[in-house]
Amino acid sequence: MLGFQLDIKKKYELWSLVGPEPVRFSLLEFENLTGLNCEYIEDLERPHSVVTKELTSFWEMLGVHVEAGPSTQEIIAALERCEGWSRDDRKRLAYLAIFTGYIEGRKYSTPTRVSLARLVMELERFENYPWGRVAFKVLMDSAKGRDISGGYSMILSKV
Template sequence: MEMPELPRRIYTLGEEPPAVHSIPYHTCWTLHTALKKTLHDDEYEELKESKLGVFIKFQELGFDWASRLVHYMLGFQPDIKKKYEVWSLIGPEPVRFSLLEFENLTDLNCEYMEDLERPHSAVTKELTSFWEMLGVHVEAGPSTQEIIATLDRCEGWSRDDRKRLAYLAIFTGYIEGRKYSTPTRVSLARLVMELERFENYPWGRQSPYTANSTARVIISNRKLYPGYNPFAPIDNKKLKELADWLKTCP
């Protein structure tokens, strides 16, 4: 079977620009340690087996953010216009990483929904009270730093409130992955007041793919080159480098 004609690469082979901007993602063992210390054994196991437990399982497996691998994937992209797909060339072979693969790996909900970034949640007395317990302004989403501090003083909370706190720990530390002191998106954090809604929200369409639409910002596009032969001979040196990276990266 003949390989179909592929789109041109964004950058010519050997002329991929360096990452002049950082590709940040912040997660920490401190949050995981605090979460495991605070939750009772049955609560922790329930969290691991929940629909968001994949983040805890990945943390325990030692998975981490790999900027070099991401930079490789972005630098070797064919010019694909689909928002929720990343294609990268390994030698002449195109490899796709899309929502389908991501959903298969994580079991996270990746279904389409309108108003994904700004779902509506009413500011109820229950929500206001819970935000006061967190020590967070009702118009702000909690930061990882605030969640870690709250984990030290939630022993007397109800089981549902402790579960909400655990879900917010996953949200701030793994889904948002911002700097520890940076507030998260309040419209998404508020979903935790409805536990079932929070569990079933399409988190698979959140942080892993927002970077795809801004790839040309992360990797400077000051130098664009006219094309590249996708059937060029395989660069064994680059393949070995990629294989070495894959051994140490999820």
């Protein structure tokens, strides 16, 4: 899809040529394809969470500083030593593995955003968070960050 990407000015849409037809990829298509929750929420990337004793203790078990988000590398290390953890803490660790590896998809040793990672302390809130919207934004930032000027791109004024 990036190979025949059209150069448009809309920040959260991709348009590509499939044969002679332009095809749009936006949050709507992403939600339909993934089935992830893409509902609108205020402060999507900076949700409010309080640093509690429970959070501090869990971050300590992870081996992560309380002001940092865990990296994939730290999550993998924690997976190797979590056998004696409570069911909820193992569930939190599994959710963080999905978040760090698939939602954010950062470099192996790069910490995730702590504001989003901390949501794992409230399991129901974490489970109902619009992760689809977060993942879509990460995808668009990545795709829009590519230089397509040397490829098959053109500027459309009405798209």
